[in-house]
Amino acid sequence: MKHLSDDDIAQELEKLGQAFRPSSEQKEKMRQRISIQTHPIKSFRVSKLLPTFLSVIVLLSVGFGLYTSLGESKSANVTASWNQLAMQQLSHTSETYYVLLFDGSKLTIEDYYINNPELAAMFNFKINEPLLVPGTYENFTVKQKGNTYTIKVSGEGGFTYKLEKKGPRIFVGEDGIEYHTWRYLEEVITDMATTERLEIAPQSEHTFLIEWGSDSMDRGNHDFEFHEHGQLVVSTDFDELKRGQAVYYHMPSSVIAQNPAVPEKYIGRVVGLPGETVEIKGGQVYIDGKKLDTFYGKATMQGLSEEEYFNKTPRSAIVNEKSTQEYFNTNMAAVTVEENTVFILVDQWWRGYDSREYGPLPVEEIEGIITGTAE
């Protein structure tokens, strides 16, 4: 038997390949298919754009929702801080001379302009249509959003008037009239989250119980004290310390060295956060120069302010009136709170040790946050 030669095989394979070639019809068909694919007829199909439409709608509604919710949350009612504020027109670009008085629930707008043609010629007024109408208005609110203050008067003859804060005492109205106030607007820091009284807190594997005997946190209810409220729940599970949070921490050794009677582990309240400056002027805490308008932001005795205390307490019960007054007007120079430290104050300043004594407290000294009382 003679084997197949390589040449024969090669020839035969070549022929085989020919048999697999497409017919010219097939080729023509394919040419058309490819040319249609590479030059597609552009047709407008709504169904193709539907996902785009839908995502645009979703995006817009999410954006709108965010805008409105953020916009509302940022607008703060600052009517209280505008109480007793007088605002006087500064600019000479309009034929008016307004003085605005915010007094309790009353807003008085007066126009002291004296009709004087010579004056008009002298100042060549640019603003022809001042918006404010002189009169006395009841029930006004002032809302702040960033540097924009909106005065809103409801009821008959109500209006809204927007003021842009340009400087510490300079405001520009929406009609372009400039005003200055006679005093600085007081900026305050508030804390709506922290409650004055402790509530019963749940316990978990991250909590432990302590007994607290001192009246350093007393706000008139023997707050935090074991004999009145039982044990306190301390949670070691906390991320970021917030202002107003009561904490359980290691008292710096310098304090204990001076007074061995001070407990090694102590309770205080976070008042100053990293990066802030804390100052006490006349018994009031200021954070970065802003008034800390919270129950723990001022000197108290059993939760009473100076006025309340002197009204309620019989004279005979006050041991030393002068030193008590001094206490209510405690001063402390500004302290800058460094990174990873917090400024601690007790609630009844004259009864406890805190950052007034030892300065800002390193965060790692804090053992846990006090979440409430045990059952």
Next chain:
Amino acid sequence: MSSEAWFDEYYDAVYSYILMLVKDSHTAEDLSQETFMKVIRNEHQFKGDSLVKTWIFRIAYTTTMSYFRKKNPITYYFDLHTLNTKHERSSEEIALLNSQQKQFYEALNQLKPSYQQVIILRKIQGFSTNETSAVLNWSEGKVKMSLSRALAAFKIELEKGGFTDETLIR
């Protein structure tokens, strides 16, 4: 030279190459179309450092292989996809073949895929060793060695089917 002229010149070869591998004219059409779509889309990427035909066949090869990979993911990696799938068509359905061609094609299909590749490219499509190595991304040595082994195996397959020098119709 534009891709349309390339289509004229190389479509037949590409189609027959793919058809021999996939054994189904519809699949072969689809894959050839895909191949030429890629050629047209990537025309600017052709660097001219190889023959146009080699470049197009490289694309045809990868397109066909990814088709097999998608179809039979496991067997592909073991070089087991004998290109004989369940719904195997008889040779008559694939192309018009005389009985001798049929036997040749069936013998070819008995070989393992890499042998089929090298025989189809070197002997049927008429590529040189160098070009074949570019299409398959093999070394030239591997092409040469595989070809000689493939041809030996092919001969054995043919002789199993009763082919001898005498029975060959020339």
